[in-house]
Amino acid sequence: xxxxxxxxxxxxxxxxxxxxxxxxxxxxxxxxxxxxxxxxxxxxxxxxxxxxxxxxxxxxxxxxxxxxxxxxxxxxxxxxxxxxxxxxxxxxxxxxxxxxxxxxxxxxxxxxxxxxxxxxxxxxxxxxxxxxxxxxxxxxxxxxxxxxxxxxxxxxxxxxxxxxxxxxxxxxxxxxxxxxxxxxxxxxxxxxxxxxxxxxxxxxxxxxxxxxxxxxxxxxxxxxxxxxxxxxxxxxxxxxxxxxxxxxxxxxxxxxxxxxxxxxxxxxxxxxxxxxxxxxxxxxxxxxxxxxxxxxxxxxxxxxxxxxxxxxxxxxxxxxxxxxxxxxxxxxxxxxxxxxxxxxxxxxxxxxxxxxxxxxxxxxxxxxxxxxxxxxxxxxxxxxxxxxxxxxxxxxxxxxxxxxxxxxxxxxxxxx
Numbered sequence: 001x002x003x004x005x006x007x008x009x010x011x012x013x014x015x016x017x018x019x020x021x022x023x024x025x026x027x028x029x030x031x032x033x034x035x036x037x038x039x040x041x042x043x044x045x046x047x048x049x050x051x052x053x054x055x056x057x058x059x060x061x062x063x064x065x066x067x068x069x070x071x072x073x074x075x076x077x078x079x080x081x082x083x084x085x086x087x088x089x090x091x092x093x094x095x096x097x098x099x100x101x102x103x104x105x106x107x108x109x110x111x112x113x114x115x116x117x118x119x120x121x122x123x124x125x126x127x128x129x130x131x132x133x134x135x136x137x138x139x140x141x142x143x144x145x146x147x148x149x150x151x152x153x154x155x156x157x158x159x160x161x162x163x164x165x166x167x168x169x170x171x172x173x174x175x176x177x178x179x180x181x182x183x184x185x186x187x188x189x190x191x192x193x194x195x196x197x198x199x200x201x202x203x204x205x206x207x208x209x210x211x212x213x214x215x216x217x218x219x220x221x222x223x224x225x226x227x228x229x230x231x232x233x234x235x236x237x238x239x240x241x242x243x244x245x246x247x248x249x250x251x252x253x254x255x256x257x258x259x260x261x262x263x264x265x266x267x268x269x270x271x272x273x274x275x276x277x278x279x280x281x282x283x284x285x286x287x288x289x290x291x292x293x294x295x296x297x298x299x300x301x302x303x304x305x306x307x308x309x310x311x312x313x314x315x316x317x318x319x320x321x322x323x324x325x326x327x328x329x330x331x332x333x334x335x336x337x338x339x340x341x342x343x344x345x346x347x348x349x350x351x352x353x354x355x356x357x358x359x360x361x362x363x364x365x366x367x368x369x370x371x372x373x374x375x376x377x378x379x380x381x382x383x384x385x386x387x388x389x390x391x392x393x394x395x396x397x398x399x400x401x402x403x404x405x406x407x408x409x410x411x412x413x414x415x416x
Contacts, residue, residue, distance in 0.1 A: 250266070
C-alpha cells in the first residue's frame with residue numbers, strides 16, 4: 001500500500017492537539033470519489049451479507065478513499081453536508097481507519113487521512129473485541145466514534161441517542177459501498193469501549209460506538225451488473241483549486257488565547273496546505289488557556305488589508321481589549337470594503353459589531369455578545385456557524401474546524 005500513497009510529512013512547526021504523541025503527522029490525500037458504478041443501490045442492498053472471511057489482500061488507496069467518502073465525505077461543499085445524516089448538521093462523529101501499517105483519522109473537509117499511530121494495532125483491537133478473529137484478520141477496520149457532548153447543547157438529553165443513530169447511518173453506507181466495490185464487510189458491536197478508546201487515542205468525551213471490518217472476501221458472490229443503453233459512469237469529482245499560495249493571518253488575544261479554537265482552525269488550514277501567520281498586539285510568545293505556547297510574528301498595527309486574503313480572529317481571556325483598538329477596527333473596515341474573508345469565533349465576532357460591518361448580516365457568536373449584535377443591527381443566530389457574504393462567524397471551539405473549512409471553501413471560490 002505504501003507505494004500507492006501520496007504522503008505529505010508536516011514535520012517542523014506543526015501544532016497538533018495535546019493528546020497527539022508524535023511531533024509530526026503523515027497526511028494522505030485520498031483519490032477523488034466516483035459518483036457512479038455498475039451496481040445499483042437495489043443490488044447492493046440485496047447482496048449485502050456479513051462477511052467474516054477475508055483474503056490477505058490489502059485494500060487499494062482508491063478503495064479506502066471511496067469507503068471513507070461514503071461514510072463521512074462532504075457531499076455539499078457549500079453547506080458542509082456529509083454522506084450520512086446528522087441531527088442538526090452537528091456532525092459529532094469521528095471515523096478512524098485501522099490499516100496494517102497503523103491508525104488514521106479521516107478528515108472529511110479535505111478528504112484525507114491523518115496518521116496518528118505508526119504500528120499495527122489490530123491484535124490489540126482483537127483482544128478488546130473479546131477475540132473475534134475477523135478483527136485481527138481484516139485488512140481494514142473502520143471505527144465509528146461520537147461525542148454526545150457536541151450534541152447536548154442543541155438537543156438536551158438526546159446526545160447519546162443521536163450519536164448512536166448516526167453511527168448506524170455511517171455503518172450502513174460503508175456496508176453498501178463495500179458491496180458495490182466487490183468487497184465484504186461485517187459490523188462489530190461487541191467490544192470493550194474503554195479499551196478501544198485507549199487503543200485509538202480518542203479524546204475524552206469521544207466514545208467508540210461501532211466497528212466495521214472490510215476486506216476482499218474469500219467467497220465471492222457474483223452480482224448482476226446493470227446494462228442500460230447509453231449508461232455512462234459519471235466522472236470523478238473535480239479537485240478544487242489549489243490554495244497553498246493564499247495568505248491567511250490569525251489575530252490572537254495577546255494573553256491566554258483559546259487553545260482549542262486556535263489549534264482546531266490551524267490544523268484544518270494546514271491539512272489544506274495553508275499556512276496561517278500569527279498576529280497580536282505584541283511580538284513574541286503567547287500562552288494559551290491550556291498552557292500551550294505559540295509565537296506571534298506580526299504586529300496588528302503593521303498589517304494592511306491587501307496583505308492577506310483572509311483574516312481570522314481567535315479569542316481568549318483578554319479579547320475585549322480589541323473591541324476599542326482603533327488600528328484593528330480600521331483594518332477590519334478596510335478589509336471588509338475590499339471583500340476580504342473575515343472570520344471570527346466565540347466572542348471575537350463582536351469585533352465586527354464594533355467595526356460597524358454587521359448591519360443586516362446573520363452572525364453566530366457566544367450568547368454573551370447577543371445584545372451587542374442587536375444594537376449593531378445584526379441578525380444574531382443560534383446556529384453553530386453562520387456565513388453571510390464575506391463574514392464567517394462561529395459560536396465556540398466546537399465549531400473551530402467548521403470555521404476553518406469555511407475559510408478554505410471561500411479561498412477556493414476566489415479562484416473559480
